[in-house]
Amino acid sequence: MSGTRAFLGALLAVIVAGASGCGSDSDSGGGGNSAEWQAYCSAVVAREEQCDPGNPPSPSLAECNGAESCFGAIVRSTAQKPLRDCLSQRPCTKRDDDCFLEVAQAVGEGAGQADYAAKCASKMSACGAGSGNDWCTDGDIPWKLFPADVYAELGACFDGSCADLDACMGAALEKRVTPCGGQAGL
DSSP states (O other): OTTHHHHHHHHHHHHTBOOSOOOOSTTSOOOOSOHHHHHHHHHHHHHHHHHOTTSOOSSOHHHHHTTHHHHHHHSOHHHHHHHHHHHHHOOTTSOHHHHHHHHHHHHOOOTTHHHHHHHHHHHHHHTTOTTOOSSSSSSSSOGGGOOHHHHHHHHHGGGSOHHHHHHHHHHHHHHHHGGGTTOOBO
16 A cells, blocks of 8 residues: 555645535535636635745646536535635645644534444455555545545445555546546645
């Protein structure tokens, strides 16, 4: 699972870029490229430029603006606005992981989350991953903010082999951001 962190970091950058919509779950939001989303993207890019002026913002403004529907596909509706607010308004010293944790605590547990967490911990233990993984511990994946349909799809990966686990879980999230060029507004 050592290559997982790099993959998850790239996937997370893609995930944070979006904010409402393409999920089919009733806990996912809908919508197009709204003025609210555009304001979020402008704030996220301005923050990136201020905090790391030597590097181009990731996502770029165009990538973020195009990711609204994919954000909604991976972030349940009750967490979308608080997460956007935290990510776009955080000081340079605050990590995005801190926003994931704060928002998860504020909005509470989502449908399917407890079952997913129990199965994830069991599978990771069986696979020898212990507590050092991002799929069911606090890390680069905002797993505590997923809608129920994402938990169900990721949970299906626990029925497979340990060798295929990372690829299965990565593919489940990746397909949700593919319509947005791999971005999710995170």
